[in-house]
Amino acid sequence: MNQYNDKKSIGISGLAAYVPPYRVWLEDWCDWTDNQWPKIREVVGRSFRVRGPDQSVYTMAATAVMRLIEQYDVDPTRIKFLGLGTESSTDNSAGAIIVKGMVDRALEARGKPPIARSCEVPEFKHACLGGVYGMKGAIRHLALDGAGGQAIVVCADIAEYARGSSGEPTQGAGAVAMLLEENPTLAIVDLPASGSASDYRIMDFRKPMSRFCGQDRSQTHQVQDFPVFNGKYSTTCYIDETLHALHDMYEKRNLNPADYMRSLKTVFLHRPYRRMPETGWAVSYLFAMSHGNAEDRAELASYCYEANIEPEKLAAEMLSKPQVSALADPERVQFEAFPLTMAVLRVFRESRHYRREILDKLALGSDSMLDLGNLYTAALPAWMAAGFEQALDEGSLSVGEEVLTLGYGSGDAAEVIPFFMAEGWREATAAIGFGDVMQFAVDLDRDQYVALHDGRRANNLDYVPQNEFVIDYVGKHAERHFSDLGIEYYRYVG
16 A cells, blocks of 8 residues: 555545435436436436525535534544535635635534634636545645644535436536545545546536526526536547546556456446446456456457457557547537447447446445436545445445545546545444435425426425525625625525
């Protein structure tokens, strides 16, 4: 295990989550929209969560932070770094300080001290990768000028897509907060052994501010944040960036890709929907086989023959360096940078190796994720929380075992980071409570879903907030002597 070259280990000691109670079953959604449930179930999942009319990315983030502090009995005065990873923030000036202010007031109302005044409060934005960048920033802080303190990084997002779009069934909302410190009790994060990749991809998944212009917020506090995206192109970007980040890690650690991938038992990848991490890890496995020994190459060749593809042509494609950004052209029909690989993948999915090398390694927590939808920055830590809890129930992880994680930010960047399970991971996992968070839900009918999705208040919602933050009201003053137009004011409901 790499312990920062005999320096102090730094990592995660706790996780806490918040998801809105409002749930849409995808089987119901298929009936409402004339979509095919068997296909949606196989590719996407079972259900997703929708934010409520008095919720925002800040209310969810602050609720997750409050839960983290309470569940792990954190001394707020030791927190010297509070980072917010999100792509759903609605204030272009303030970031994590909003969350800090909300939490401070709630703590003081409970007779507890606020978070340290000397706490840094950055916001990290890069699509779904912002939370991972926040975690890396927190670890670097703890390794340098923040040594001896604690850090919290909260990943919070609202994934919304226009009704009728291909992204609609992959929606979701929620937040996960992480407690980081020296000598962690849950998992050591090995940054020196991680791999990075980035490349500008133009229009894979974007959120230009022009989408906000002219929105009516008279009925609720919601700002609708539908992205500009291109599905098939997004898959290509995900695969290519994953491959580059893995390659960077292989070189840093002098690893044999095939041997390394087979040695792992558990992997967590960014999960916008069910099929995407399976595809990313499976393609990475095929690439690893192409650089393996004779037996590895023979296995890969068997898939090629079944797909009627010459192994030499596949090898040439895998050695090529496609310019993925060149595929961002509306005149193109083909958005795949590796068409032969994708054809071989379809054969590989039917093989006995696919279950052992792909699905089994993605198994921990995967069933819970079928009912969560896409959480953008919070998708990866949510999967980890669910996976650690399942591992605790099954006894399927051990102290010192490596768990590989991959964070991804649409089109442009990826981070592959190895985690090593710490001595106290069982006790730390027992406090996560992710299963409890997922248990409570208010199922929406079609009219309620449409209303909440479209920024209106839904009728007959049987839910009273408890132990969470809500938007109390939004400022409307625009006078010369005082202006708070558009500023959200929050309240903690105990």
